[in-house]
Amino acid sequence: MPNVIDYVTQYATDVVQGNILASEKNIKTCQRHLTDMNNKALNYHFDVDRANHVINFLEMLPDPKSGKALGLAGFQKFIAGSLYGWVSDEGYRRFTKAYLSMSRKNGKTLLIAGLSLYELIMGDEPTNERLIGLSANSREQAGIAFDMTKAQIESIRVKSKAIKSITKITDSRKEIFNTTDRSKIKAVSNEASNLEGYQFSFAIIDEYHEAKNKKMYETLRRGQVLLNNPTLIIISTAGEDLNGPMYQEYEYINKLLNKDAVNDNYFIYCAEQDTEDEAYYSDTWIKSNPLLELEDIKDVLIRNIEAEVKEGTDSSGLHGILVKNFNMWRQASTESYLDFMDWKKNETDFDIKYSKTYIGLDLSRADDLTAVSFIHLDEVNQEYYVTSHSFVATKGGLKSKIERDFIDYEQLQREGYCTITDLQSGIINSNQVLDYMERYITENKLDVQAICYDPHAIHGFIAEIERRNWRYELIEIRQGAMTLSNPVIDFRLKVINEQIKHHKNTLLDIAVKNAIAKVTNDSVMIEKKMHREKIDPIMATIFAYVIASEHEWQKKKVRLPIIF
Template identity: 50%
Template sequence: MVNVINDRTTDYAKKVVSGEILASRKNILSCERHLRDMNLKVLRYHFDVERANRVIKFVELLPVPKTMENMELKQFQCYIIGSLFGWVDDEGNRRFTKGYISMARKNGKTLLLAGIALYDLMLGQEPKFERTVGIVSNTQKQATLAWKDAKTQLEALRVKSKTAKQGTKITPSVYELTNTKDRSVIKAFSREADNLEGELISTGIIDEAHLLKDTKVYEGIRRGQTFMENPSLYYISTAGSDLTVPFFDEYNYITKVLEGEETNERYFVFCAEQDNENEMHNPETWIKANPLLEDENMKEVLISNLQDDISEGVAKGEINSLLIKSFNMWRQDSSETYIQLSDWQKGYTDSKLDIKGRDVYVGVDLSRSEDLTALSFIYPTSDESYHVDTHVFVGTKGSIQEKSKRDKINYEKLVNTDNATLTTAESGIIDPEQVVSWLIDFINDNQLNVKAICYDPWESSYFVTKMEKETDHPLIEVPQNYRNLGPILKQFRLDVFEKRIKHNNNPNLNLAISNAITKMDNNNNMILDKKINRQKIDALVSLVTGYSQAMNHKFDREFEKFILSDDFGF
C-alpha cells in the first residue's frame, strides 16, 4: 500500500489557482509559479514535501502567545512556511534566500515570524553551528515585541520537553534565546543601534519593514551574509504610507517578479492585499488582504471588526489609513499629499506617442549645481488630453552611485534610456550649455512645434540668453510663488483625476509624484514643498511649470469647426 503524503503547501496553491480560495492577484501569481515550477524538469530546484511538512509540524507545536493554546496552521500559513523550507536544490540548500510576506494587520504574522525564528534556532542546519537569527525592526521596542513572542513560545516548549529545556537558554537582559548544543541564538536588533555591524546573521527577519526609512538594516544583514552558503532574509510587514521607503521599492520589485518582468528564482512572495479600493465595500473579497478569514470559526468576528473599522474610518475621513492597515494597500497617508500615486498611475498607457512634428510645451527646472535639471514635455493630443514626459540631467558630484542610492533611482541604468543624461563636466556639476544643446537638438530632431518654453527665473540668465541667441522659440517666465503656481497646481491635479494626463511610467515623474507634498498660504493657495533634500520633485516642478501654458492650449475641435462652417446645414 502506497503511503500518500499530505502536501498542505501545494494544496493551498491549487485551491487559490482554481478559485476555491479567493486571493489577491499577486498571490494567484505566486501560487501559479509554485505549481508551474513543480512541473519544470529543467529547474534546478525541487519541492521536498516531507521537509516542508516537518517544519509545518514543528510550528504547530508552538502555542499562540495570546492564548497559549496550540493551533493548527491555516492553509495560507502552510503555504508560506512550506514554500520557504520545502523548496531546495539537490544538496538540500534552500531555494528561497529572500522572502516578502505581507498581509493586513491581525492575520497571524507573529506566529509565522516566531515559527521561522524558532525552527532555525532549534533544528536549523544553515550553518550547522552558531546560527544567528536576527529579528530586526525600526525600533528596539518593536524588535523586542517580536522577540518576546518567540521567548514565550520557547518557554512553553521548555515546559513540555526536558530535551528542549536542557538544550536552550533564555537571557532576557540582552534579548537572547540560545541553543546551547550548537551555540545558535535568536537576538533582537534595532536599526537605531550599530549592533548589526559585525554580526553574522544567518536568518534575518525584518519586522514591519515599511517603517524603515533607509537600506542600512538590509545592507548590514547582507554584509554579514557575504560568505554564507545559504543565508535567508525575510521581510514580514503590512503596507505603509510612505512611498519613499525601501520597502515600497521592494513592493514594486516583487510585482515585476510575479508579472514576469524580472527573473528571480530565489525570491518567495506572499502578498495578501485588495486588488482595488472598491473591494473595501465588498466583504466577500476581504480574504484577499485578510487570509485568516479562511478560518470559519473566526470569520464572523473578523468581518464584524472590519466593518466597525470601516464605519469609523469613513466617519473620521481616515480612508487611507483604513486601506493601509486593514486592506494592506500602499497609500500616501498625508493630508498634504499633492497627488496619490494610485491616481497618477490611472493615466498610464503602454502605447508610445509619435511626437514627430507635434505641438509641445516645454517646462524647465534648473538645478543646484550637483542636483538634477529637469526638462518636461507636454504634448496636446487629439482626444483633448496631454501626453507628458520628462528628461533629467544628473550631476555626478560626490559619485553617481551615492546619488542613485540617495534618490533611489538607478541613474547609471537610466542614462541608457531616453530618460536621463549624465553631465559631461569633469567637476560633476551640471553644465547648462549641455542642457541647452540637448534641448535644441531634441526639438530639431523631432521637428517639434514649440508653443512655449516655460522656466523659473531663478538662476536662469544663462539658459534664457543662450536660447534667445540660438532659437526663436517663445520663452515664458513662470515665477514659483503661491499666487502664480496655486491655480496651475490645482488645474493639473484636476486633469490627472479626470485622466487627461497620459504618461508611459517615466521613473523620474513617478518618483516626483511619490514625493510631492504641498503647503498652503492664508489664501488657500498651494505650492510644492521639498521637505528633505533626498525627496526629488524636480521632474514634477518642470512639468507643472510647462503646464502653466499647456493648460490653456486651444485644441483643434474639428466637429465644432464643421458646425460653424458654411458647409453645415439641414
C-alpha cells in the same frame, strides 16, 4: 504507505481555481508555484517532505496564550512550505529572499517566531553557529518579535525536557541559544553598530514599512554573501512612506508578478484588497486578512474590522484603515498635491514621435535637481503625455548627496532617468542639459511649440540657446499664484480624470510623492516639506503645462449623414 498531503500545492490550486478568495498578487504567486512544478527547465524542484517537515514543526508549537498546539491556516502552510520545500539539487533553499505582507492581526509575528525556532533547532546550514536575526527599525519592534519567540520556546521547554536541555535564554541580550551547535536567535535594531559584523544565515526584518533607508537591509544582506543557504525575509503591513525602501520592494514585486522582471530566488506573498471599494464588502476581506480562512476566528475578526470601518466612515475617513486593516499603500499627508495612486494609474507608453510638444525647464546650479519635462499632445484623444529627465549636481560629493536625499542617482542614471553632472565643480553643466534636449527633440522629430522656463538661474541657458540658433519660442513662467494657481488646480483635475498620462520615471514619481499643496486665499501652490525632498521634475512639468493648457485642440471632424 499513506498518501502524503501536499499542503502547498493544494492551497495554490484552491486559490487559482477560486475556491479560496485571494488578492490578484497572491493568485499570481500561486499560479507561479503551479507553473514551476511542471517547469523542467527550472533549476529547482519542490520537495513535499521538506515542506511538510517545517509545517508539522510549526503545528506542534504551543500558542503562548493558550498553551494549545497551533493549527496553521492554509496560507501559513503555503508560506512556510514554499520557503523550505523549494530546493536545488544540492538541497539548498531556492528562496533566499521573501516578501510577506498582510493586514495586522493576521498572525505574521507568530509565524516568524515559529520559523526562527525551526531554524534554531532543526536548521543544518551551516551545521554549527547559525545566527538567526530578528530585526526591526526600532528596539521596541525587534523586542516584540523576540518576546513572541521567547514565549514559544518557554512553552516548549515546559513540555519537553530534551528541548530544555539544549536551549538557553538570555533576556538581557535578547538571545536564545541552541547549546548543542552554538546557534542562536538574536534581536537587533536598525543601528549600524548593532548589525555590522554579524553573519545572519536566516534574518527577518519586521515592519519594514517603518524603515527610512536601506541600511538595515543592506547590512544584513552583505553579511550573507559567503553563505550557501541564506534567507532574508521582509515582513510588514503596508505603510504611508511611498519613497521608503518597503514601497520600492512593493514596486519590484509587481514587476516580478507581472513578469516584467525575473528572480527565481524571491518568494512573494502579498495579501491586500485590490480596490478601495472592497473595504465596504466583508466577503472580500480575506484578500488582505487571510486568517479569515479559519472559521473559529472569522466572526470575531470581521466584527472588529467592521467596527473600525464604521468609525472611519463616520469620522476620520478610511485612510488609516485602508493601510492597516486592508494592507493598501497610501500617502501619509492629506496635504499631498496629487494622490499617488491616481498618478500611478496613468502610467503608460505613448508614441511621442512627431507630436506637438511644450517643454518645461526648472533650473538649479548646485543642490537641487535641474529638470526638463516634455508635454506631448495627443490631438486625437485630446490628452497630454508627460516625459521627463533630470540632471544631478554633485557639489559636496555624489555619495553624500545620495545618502542625504535617499535617492540612488547612480542607479537612476544607469536606468536612463537622470544625468549626473560631468563638471568637477559639481554644478549643473548647462551644455549637458541642452545637448539632451536637442538630441531628444531631433530623435523624436518633435514639433516644439514653446520652451517654458522658471527665470531663476536661466541667464546662462538663454545665452547658450541663442548660440545654438534654436527658433523655439521662449516663455518666462512668472512665479506666483496669479500665474501658477489655475494651471496647478487644472493639472490635478486632469490627472484624476485620466487626461494626463506619463511614462514610467522614478524621479518624476518621487517628485509627485513629495509635492505638497499649499492653499492660500483660494489659490493653490506647490511646495515641499523638507529641503532635501525633490519636486523639480513635477515643477518643470507644471511650467510646460501653463502654456500647454492654453493649446487649442484641433476640432474633431464629424462625418455628416448623407441626405437624399
